[in-house]
Amino acid sequence: MLCNLVFSNCKRSLRFSPTHTYKFNPFLSIRNMSVSPAKSVPDTLVSGPNAHLVAPGKCQFGSDFTSVSLLKRWKVSETSSVLQFSLPKTDEPLNLSTCACILAKADLPDRDGKTEAVIRPYTPISTNSQVGTFDLLVKNYGKDGRMSTHLVEELKENDTVEFKHIDKNVKIQAPFDGYKKIGMIVGGTGITPMIQALHAILGDETSKVKATMLYGSKMQSDILAQDMLDNWVKHDRLELEYVLSDEPEDSDWKGERGFITKDLIKKHLFSPEDKEGIIFVCGPPPLYQALCGPRDSPELTGALKEMGYTSDQVFKF
Numbered sequence: 001m002l003c004n005l006v007f008s009n010c011k012r013s014l015r016f017s018p019t020h021t022y023k024f025n026p027f028l029s030i031r032n033m034s035v036s037p038a039k040s041v042p043d044t045l046v047s048g049p050n051a052h053l054v055a056p057g058k059c060q061f062g063s064d065f066t067s068v069s070l071l072k073r074w075k076v077s078e079t080s081s082v083l084q085f086s087l088p089k090t091d092e093p094l095n096l097s098t099c100a101c102i103l104a105k106a107d108l109p110d111r112d113g114k115t116e117a118v119i120r121p122y123t124p125i126s127t128n129s130q131v132g133t134f135d136l137l138v139k140n141y142g143k144d145g146r147m148s149t150h151l152v153e154e155l156k157e158n159d160t161v162e163f164k165h166i167d168k169n170v171k172i173q174a175p176f177d178g179y180k181k182i183g184m185i186v187g188g189t190g191i192t193p194m195i196q197a198l199h200a201i202l203g204d205e206t207s208k209v210k211a212t213m214l215y216g217s218k219m220q221s222d223i224l225a226q227d228m229l230d231n232w233v234k235h236d237r238l239e240l241e242y243v244l245s246d247e248p249e250d251s252d253w254k255g256e257r258g259f260i261t262k263d264l265i266k267k268h269l270f271s272p273e274d275k276e277g278i279i280f281v282c283g284p285p286p287l288y289q290a291l292c293g294p295r296d297s298p299e300l301t302g303a304l305k306e307m308g309y310t311s312d313q314v315f316k317f
């Protein structure tokens with residue numbers, strides 16, 4: 001019902017897509033619904049879903065590292081920030097394919113003070129509707145994290161970071177091979193490629209795909225992009241369950257607690273026999289280990305295998 005109200009009240013908006021189609025995006029008006037303008041958040045954390053799909057092979061970053069500047073940084077939670085970088089071609093979008101990541105490189109001191117190149121993958125949360133810049137949502141691992149601390153604490157506006165994109169980092173592409181159900185099992189910053197997938201699914205009004213996400217975080221304050229996801233869940237093709245592992249017992253939290261278990265998967269996701277569905281898994285190494293086996297291994301192990309899912313149903317991001 002709320003969704004229908006939004007549709008009927010909003011003004012039509014035309015957005016340019018690099019695939020040269022114009023799209024009506026009724027969700028653009030959602031940004032005014034619940035996010036106070038006084039709260040300093042980037043557009044990429046309040047916008048409606050928009051599918052601006054670009055085929056693999058067109059990303060502005062190629063296989064060699066290219067330096068770009070930090071333009072702006074917003075602290076969006078106790079431990080996370082959104083960083084906006086310039087692009088080499090300022091009159092074009094990043095042109096990254098769905099859910100793909102890019103590699104960031106910085107020369108950082110090791111424990112002995114010797115400088116070495118540190119390279120880490122990040123998945124932009126901005127879509128190809130954004131021209132000239134792109135946004136990363138980065139969780140700061142504090143003194144334990146080298147690149148994340150550098151990006152979130154040390155880097156100043158106009159400082160540069162090098163990025164590249166390689167084909168190996170391209171995964172399954174929207175519209176997701178005609179599957180009708182997508183289960184998303186997510187931990188922490190694993191949300192970033194799923195934001196991309198949801199833009200592609202919910203931003204395409206002709207899509208019949210339904211997404212169900214189990215999103216694990218430590219505490220309520222650790223849930224990334226919550227305002228935006230809480231708006232997107234008003235869409236009838238998204239079901240979302242937050243799962244908190246370290247939320248204080250006496251808090252007002254009414255949702256799921258603990259880790260993402262077989263019971264939760266059984267309760268919310270499609271059954272292994274249902275061949276219309278696939279599962280995306282993205283999160284920290286222990287999440288892969290427990291549910292599907294290491295990220296870089298094509299073999300399916302862990303809870304999903306024990307439940308009867310097969311390796312062709314499970315995609316490790």
Ligand SMILES: Cc1cc2nc3c(=O)[nH]c(=O)nc-3n(C[C@H](O)[C@H](O)[C@H](O)COP(=O)(O)OP(=O)(O)OC[C@H]3O[C@@H](n4cnc5c(N)ncnc54)[C@H](O)[C@@H]3O)c2cc1C
Binds near residue numbers: 146149
């Ligand atoms: C495909 C892909 C996409 C990613 N996209 C993003 C993104 O959009 N935003 C983002 O913030 N991060 C993302 N990451 C994680 C990111 O690449 C780094 O691993 C993270 O920033 C930590 O790097 P670091 O150098 O600060 O920490 P490190 O020095 O590598 O490690 C510090 C500590 O953090 C732990 N750690 C490392 N990575 C993780 C993790 N992912 N979850 C929990 N603990 C971890 C390590 O075990 C270690 O104890 C992504 C990872 C992958 C594989």
